[in-house]
Amino acid sequence: MQTRFVLIQPSHAGNVGAVARAMKVMGFDDLVLVAPRWSNVLRREEAIQRASGALDVLRQARIVATLDEALVGMEHLCATAMTPRDFGPPTRTPREHFEMLLKKELEAQSHQAQEADLALNVVRPQSVAFLFGPERYGMANEDVYRCHVALSIPANPDFGSLNLAAAVQVIAYEWRLALGGFAPAAAPAPVQEPMLADAAQVAGMLAHWEQALTALGFLDPAAPKKLMPRLQQLFNRAQLHREEIHILRGVAKAMIEAAQAKR
Amino acid sequence: MQTRFVLIQPSHAGNVGAVARAMKVMGFDDLVLVAPRWSNVLRREEAIQRASGALDVLRQARIVATLDEALVGMEHLCATAMTPRDFGPPTRTPREHFEMLLKKELEAQSHQAQEADLALNVVRPQSVAFLFGPERYGMANEDVYRCHVALSIPANPDFGSLNLAAAVQVIAYEWRLALGGFAPAAAPAPVQEPMLADAAQVAGMLAHWEQALTALGFLDPAAPKKLMPRLQQLFNRAQLHREEIHILRGVAKAMIEAAQAKR
Known part of the structure; x- marks a missing residue:
């Protein structure tokens, strides 16, 4: 599934580098920045340092002026928001939403959805974009409104402030697992399972x-x-x-x- | 469940601050550093900046000289390791291991374990420590050997290098969910479910x-x-x-x- 990470007006170059690294460890590489604070953010020292080995993701990242440009070709849009918005799309945890999204049929949530002909009409998207707002304020309401879902990472009610790259890491991790995952890197080497004593x-x-x-x-x-x-x-x-x-x-x-x- | 995060010889103060933040957003606050590179790491500028609002976690963090001291009172020890170790404890993904650990009875993995009297003997630990090695090298073999499990976050086989704080974020997130989780912060306000049209x-x-x-x-x-x-x-x-x-x-x-x- 085509997957894009979109950072809206990121202000810290270090975060942008850390986001590139968080994406790459989960096997994603399509990063788009909308109107970042620093126009040279992809070449700034802190970005390069914190990207560690993910320089390729930084190098091919794109900078655009508007969210519209960032979303070209993307079908399913996931906002990330820690605070609820009125009139917005439904709020779900990443795990819950990804499970629904990847199922061929919609959950039988309503009697209407249970009708087979309706369920068959549900089309699984071929491309997904994850949108992240500016570090300090999160996503603007009008940007959340255009999304299909608002993903909320379940966090401490008294301190829900995830760092931008940490939020990207959790979403990228959950999405990768939902897509089938990687085998654990430390998969037990192909040694034989020890025989238990009888x-x-x-x-x-x-x-x-x-x-x-x-x-x-x-x-x-x-x-x-x-x-x-x-x-x-x-x-x-x-x-x-x-x-x-x-x-x-x-x-x-x-x-x-x-x-x-x-x- | 008592939960401790142990960083073995961390070298970047920024990472230590980011770890404190990653823990706090998941509701954990017991942080111990073993022989950090900077003895004043908890008061260094980068640590304080990256901790953001988690200064309380930094303030109550302890610095000790040896891993032994860090583990006092801890029953169940989880190593984190991206590369397999010979002779080490079993390697599992966090999700898989936490599910097993929190079940009252062991999975019926072997005919021996299926015997009810054995299963009843399995005691659920009351305290868990997560161990993280130095940024550059990961955990030393001898430290992994004393653990009950080696947790491996499933990641890109070609680039599995998670940042230290990113790894803490993923483990803390999975552990919090395994413990029952927080409600999503952005839980739909207690508005009524909309009625579907018939x-x-x-x-x-x-x-x-x-x-x-x-x-x-x-x-x-x-x-x-x-x-x-x-x-x-x-x-x-x-x-x-x-x-x-x-x-x-x-x-x-x-x-x-x-x-x-x-x-």
Whole structure:
């Protein structure tokens, strides 16, 4: 899906760089600035520093004079707004809206929508623009009004002021996940899942430990208390792997050898 | 749930301020820095600027010399790592892990875990620490090893380098949502849901429009083409509200009056 991020009158070059980086880590690269405070913002020191490795996004970003120019070719417009607007589009959380948007059929929210012929008429957009207002004031009402939805990131009611790049990061992250996501970069390397020890292996290991703890004098077979059941529970919760059974048996063996040497 | 954010050897004061802000917007305030590059980082200009209104978080943040000190009292430790580590804890996405962690019972991932008596033994932690490594290198292996999980934010495989504060923002956001979340700040004011127009009201309005468009000479009743069915579909997709029916009928009335005046 074609995805564009539009910053309306951004005033801090550092934020613009950080936005480029936030977009790129989520695989987006179409950035448009509407009437930024600095006309050379894309080449300013702070922008370049905070963009880190996302210089390509900065380099191909466009600066335009009006929101109209920024939205050419975009079908579905998402405002971002932390404060509710009267008469505006519906306010939704990003997760909620993206789920609805990407479903082929509309949620059956109303009896009217439940009618199949209506649902079939709902067309999934091919392009989405996310609009962000100036750092200090947020989006102007008239810009929110032209959008299909006002996205509101659920935040602390006493301090809902997300930094511009942080807001872009959250939206870009949610949108990427909604589109199917990237595998986690740190996806477990293609090593084999460890084999879990089965009950018999655990029981055998525990018997070995019982022997060892007795040899050490730590466990009194005449008054064992609940020591072994406790160890059993502990090891159960650990979901022991097979090779860990070998390690634990090695420990038991060493305990027994030490106890014998002591005597 | 007690939640702590731990920054290991952060080197940029601006990042520390931005982290405080990212935490506060998600309702968290326990920040600990382990051996930061600048001992006065919490009072540095860039930290204060980027913290914006989260100065209270900065003010109560603690600086300690070792990771051990930072983790006092914390039960469940989440590393953050973009690159996989051998022998480390399991790697999971934040969303996946938080869901598992907050469930009372473990996922039935293995036949062993399916045993009810094991599942009942799983204790939900009361405190969680999120660990973030130095900006340039990420977490050291030995620090990752002591954690229960390595969280990996799914990101662009070709550019997975999230800014430190951006990573904190995403984790804090996901964790807050997992804990039940805040209502969206821009929650639709407690206005009534608009009542949808029913089919009869839509049909009546369309009949009025048909009359008006005919009066205007825009619709030729002898050769109506598909104009009215098209309008019907358009208005269906719009899911008209009852008061919008009144508006549209007002428009029809005005069209008819204009057409009559013209004659």
